[in-house]
Amino acid sequence: MTYINKSNLKNPKYLVTTYTSSQTTSDLANTFITISGSEITYTPSSDASKVIYEISFYAEQKNGRFFQCIQLEEYDGSSWSEINEKFRKNIGPASGGTNQNNRYYIYFRYILPTWSGSKQLRLRTSDRDPNQAVSLHQLTEWDGASATDQFCNTNLLMYSI
Numbered sequence: 001m002t003y004i005n006k007s008n009l010k011n012p013k014y015l016v017t018t019y020t021s022s023q024t025t026s027d028l029a030n031t032f033i034t035i036s037g038s039e040i041t042y043t044p045s046s047d048a049s050k051v052i053y054e055i056s057f058y059a060e061q062k063n064g065r066f067f068q069c070i071q072l073e074e075y076d077g078s079s080w081s082e083i084n085e086k087f088r089k090n091i092g093p094a095s096g097g098t099n100q101n102n103r104y105y106i107y108f109r110y111i112l113p114t115w116s117g118s119k120q121l122r123l124r125t126s127d128r129d130p131n132q133a134v135s136l137h138q139l140t141e142w143d144g145a146s147a148t149d150q151f152c153n154t155n156l157l158m159y160s161i
Contacts, residue, residue, distance in 0.1 A: 015154075054108070
């Protein structure tokens, strides 16, 4: 995750999510799901100039193409909404690819303006095209053989600077 000297981190909060099953995105285009382990409630330090949201997780689509849109959302007390479209991320080649070409350990860092009080944040993802579901958190093959028990944690760290 971060390489910043921890003495510079204010109000660090982390969440490590372990898995015993995978999460799969929708086969429908533009149908967002919340990435497990991405939701957190955070209160910045009162003297913060920025808030940092860092997350890492695993995704794969072994036998086909995919193109995922990922957006950062906040909860305003009554509904969730995208913070700003400039924070959108995309993963996937969107063309071809089979036989384990599309396996990713993903890491994102968002640098956000600070706020006062607590706020809930989360990441949501959706396929751009239909029939391109992506599996999250589970490696389906390991050392050249099928695997049913190989999982990657989702690691989430928030802090103020």
